[in-house]
Amino acid sequence: MSTTAFAASATLLRLNCEAKHQARLFPDFSRRGRSKISKISLFASSRRKSFQFVVASSASGENGGVAEIEAESAPRYYSWPDEKKPRVCILGGGFGGLYTALRLESLVWPDDKKPQVLLVDQSEHFVFKPMLYELLSGEVDAWEIAPRFSDLLANTNVLFFQDKVKLLYPSDHLVINGPAKSSAGGSVLLESGLLIEYDWLVLSLGAEAKLDVVPGASEFALPFSTLEDARKVDLRLRELERRKFSKESLIHVVVVGCGYAGVELAATVSERLQDRGIVQAINVENTICPNAPPGNREAATKVLSSRKVELLLGYFVRCIRQVVDAKASEKPTKSIGVEGIAAEHDFGKYILELQPTEKGLQSQTIEADLVLWTVGSKSLLPQLEPSNRRSALPLNGRGQAETDETLRVNGHPRIFAVGDSSALRESNGRLLPATAQVAFQQADFAGWNLWAAINNRPLLPFRFQNLGEMITLGRNDAAISPSFIEGLTLDGPLGHTARKLAYLIRLPTDEHRLKVGISWLTKSAIDSVASLQSTLTKVISNS
Structure with a gap:
């Protein structure tokens, strides 16, 4: 660890605190005879567990300085x-x-x-x-x-x-x-x-995702709420796309939950797989996005239908279990995905037992290569x-x-x-x-x-102002229902553009907004040129 990085953060620690104050906050430490304050390691030790913190402050004189702190x-x-x-x-x-x-x-x-x-x-x-x-x-x-x-x-x-x-x-x-x-x-x-x-x-x-409500969910289902989750799902899809590249061997993906997260995930995955896979979406209620504006729900239903996403409404997942393919599991493989994320695959199938929530529906058992979980959080x-x-x-x-x-x-x-x-x-x-x-x-x-x-001033009461709701439905498709114009819903490419602009404005800093805006504009220009070239090629070939 460089001395420059440590200098940016060495002043952040005080070692002369009173043991009396420590005993008041941590009675367990004093009872065990641990009232003595431990010191900071000035170097990274390979024999002791260490933790990392980052200093991102203009006052420190370093941007993103990193120091290793020894755990005691x-x-x-x-x-x-x-x-x-x-x-x-x-x-x-x-x-x-x-x-x-x-x-x-x-x-x-x-x-x-x-x-x-x-x-x-x-x-x-x-x-x-x-x-x-x-x-x-x-x-x-x-x-x-x-x-x-x-x-x-x-x-x-x-x-x-x-x-x-x-x-x-x-x-x-x-x-x-x-x-x-x-x-x-x-x-x-x-x-x-x-x-x-x-x-x-x-x-x-x-x-965090609540996976402990259904037997087998924490072991066999993947959540989708963090950057790590997204990378794991992408890695798993890449592996399935590599193995199942023929129309005779379709990729079967099941999305549990049809709120906003489940519908957006089902729309994104179905667009990515196209005719190479089948996507099923399960929801305990008899409709998708029950709390969404009607315009957003209708646009989402239309897109899911056009991409042949099968909706299993009025069902809840009773349990998830794994069935391992004996031939494929003889040689488990390890692959490296995005930014070095490693994953082992046993190439097994997952069985989901579905229980109906309404009369007239029968219990079902469905099979999946990948189970994505969007229900509940804690x-x-x-x-x-x-x-x-x-x-x-x-x-x-x-x-x-x-x-x-x-x-x-x-x-x-x-x-x-x-x-x-x-x-x-x-x-x-x-x-x-x-x-x-x-x-x-x-x-x-x-x-x-x-x-x-x-500053000893009166505090303001918080009042939430609903500005509307947005949902992404694919690379060039989305729906947005602003609250200030009743009944209006922008969908398709127009809704997609409006949603991206709205989120661009909400990015954290001006500098980051500028960088991302330039990047998106460049990508859009490249896509437009590629689309024009493709159109011209078709016209020339047909003439």
Whole structure:
């Protein structure tokens, strides 16, 4: 590890913290005689497990500096660059977390009140999830929708740590529930052993696929919600396309769930496979996209029908099991896919047992080469529960933090929650949907309300404004229903263009928007020239 990279982050650690403070936060460590603070390794050790964090700050003098931190049992305290300025820690770098950090950076602050912002995420890439389908179809490149945090934050004062959050120890509840006061809002323990004290905390940890509801789903089905998921699905499809290249051996793909994610995935995969495969989509309800505007649902139904996607509506998956082809499994292979991702394939088939939800339907058993799962998600917040139950966050049945209308967690005035981590209800009592649109808007309000709280100003109540809904249906097909024009739906190539422009505007930074815009414009020009050449060739050959 270079000395330059370490110099960009060596000032980030404080080793002279009092053992008394550590014992208060971590009673288990003191009981085991681990009150001594461990030191930082100045080099990468091949004998000890190490973790990596990235510093993406213009103030550090290095863009994307990387340092290796040695994992020890006792926590090491993170030293903020300025002990006098407010400390804001943001957990999770999705739409809610990253856009809150960028919002804080864009606001005008008094010199002594501008906060130090630290963003923590276990991945080095921000992922623009609504466009993962375009990655699967080859319409976009990975860097366009999954740029590195270090690149996005290079021209800001926001610090970024690539690490996983392990435990949360809030102390702001002491101000409400008792006379005791805390000098900090609480502490966060990272998996690498780094302990971060904060004044203000933003929870935006997102959610992960819920595969444990059906026997066999976690073992044999692939989710599609992260960059890694998209790469795994692409790798598996490539392997199937390589093996089954004849019309006599079709690729059989089953998509479980027909909400937006399931329909978009079914449309993308069916377009990619064309006549080389069969796509089936299963939904427990008797319609697809039940909560979508009628125009979007009709456009999606039309596209799926034209691509011969078989809809199995009114069914739920009872179980998934694997049937291994004995001849093919004698020689398992390992292939290298996108960016070195390795995967072993046993070339087995998967059997899905379907149970009807309505009378008049019969139970079915279907076979698949690939099962894609888009049903259900679970919040990551319950995994951060501290041992001290008095400081526990108020979570609902879905594992989301209950918040007031200003996005502050109930009982914790110094903690905000946004996106999938927030359980905020509309005026009619319904929970806000866990969509990118909601997270965008909540990040804007969270940033403003943090500014207001730090400057002792009134906080604003969050009000969600539904701007409409969009759905991708292929490389040159989409549907968009804006809320401000009732009954209007743009579909086909026009809807596709409108959707891409809308998402281009929502990309994180001006610099990234410019790069992606130029890239998309160049690709569009190349495709247009290729299409014109193809048309001219056909005309000349027929003349």
